[in-house]
Amino acid sequence: MAKLSYKVPSALNRSFLDHEITLSKGGWAAKPSPIKQLLFFGGGLLAVLWFSTSTFVASSGPVAITFFVLWSLAAITYFGGLMKTKELRIQRVPAFLAYLPAKARHVFTRRSSNPTAFYSIVGIDDIDEDGLIHFSDGGKGQAYLVVGSASYLLFDKDRIGILDRVDSFWRKVETTCEHTIITTKEPQRIYHQVANLERRNRTLQVRDPDLIELQNEQYDILTKHVGAKFTSIHQYLLLKGKNAGALRKGHQILQAEVGGSTLMIKEATMLDCEEVQPMLRVFYQGIDDDLRNLKASLN
Incomplete structure (x- = not known):
């Protein structure tokens, strides 16, 4: 209870x-x-x-x-x-x-600069293609994009069920694996919408100029407005185990929780290297730079 x-x-x-x-x-x-x-x-x-x-x-x-x-x-x-x-x-x-020293408050990240200071801040040695993070202290990590169930419109019964499920989950978590919740405000993800437009464009049998123009207009709205100017809240879960075995146990507990109930976590998507890097870049580069880079790539 x-x-x-x-x-x-x-x-x-x-x-x-x-x-x-x-x-x-x-x-x-x-x-x-x-x-x-x-x-x-x-x-x-x-x-x-x-x-x-x-x-x-x-x-x-x-x-x-x-x-x-x-x-x-x-x-x-x-x-x-x-x-x-x-x-x-x-x-x-x-x-x-x-x-107090000026050199302690500024970290240079030029290609010709000594990377020791920046490396001491990041603490990450490498990221595999499948998203496995190798930390400098020997730990192993994995990042997930998660969707929860919290809402101001919950009924009391649902709220109690969520709290009980969360309490039960943390009782099963072992101390050898850290769980870090990362909340960021990023541009809205439009990958699925753009992919759907591309599939519809490829299956279009009648290449009417008006239909092509309508599709191009929808593409511009998605890439130049929805995916560039509008931001939304994203939540990530970073598992960091002391070793590969501890990370494996943490992944199994998380997978069992997602598969057994949607009260605590509705969905958890494991991120690969191409998705982990933008998530970590928010901490060191900032969301404004990400928006500028996205606009530059679209142009």
Whole structure:
């Protein structure tokens, strides 16, 4: 039976410092704080007290000491604040310092440039013709174009059935295979419509000029308007196994889910190399460049 409410479970790498403590039942201290935040505030206050009484700051005068204490308390309050991920802001300082150099914020992708920086971002060694992705960490991946069943117009019975089916699916998934849902906004796919026009053109027995012109008009509408100017939401499922065996098990579980019910996934189409590359290109090239390339190829 589907639950009435859900919550985000605690992370598996949660340590003793991540446990939250409530200091008071009312006031500002009523909000639970993790132990690491309390230790940071306590250590920061002790450090400020030591600097203001036992170092050169103590002999700098009342105004300078007051300014130092206020600035230090403001810094401790800011860097000790929690982000949405329950991490302290100070934990992001090393990443910020590594991002400061200009060379760390720009990756050159010219043919003459060193590919090491771009390779570290992509992390993909090769993609086979059948769509099998070889990751740099030794993992194997496969991408699928999926169609789900979610809708705002679902009846309560259908919603409960979908939630139960999704819950049952994730209980069967093994930890050796990662499931990543990728949602993109891309030009509408018109391959089937264009192929149907081509079949109709080949079987056309009467080559009347008006009929030919009508077909050309329909082709222009599909390629230059529907397939170029109108975008739609596409969802992909990327399976990444630690090895080929883990990926095979993940594929079998997904295939059994698609074949057994349409509640969670109505349709899943395995992508080959020519289809995986445009899907991944959205992350590194952008949808605007894809639209420009499509228009250039049509012209």
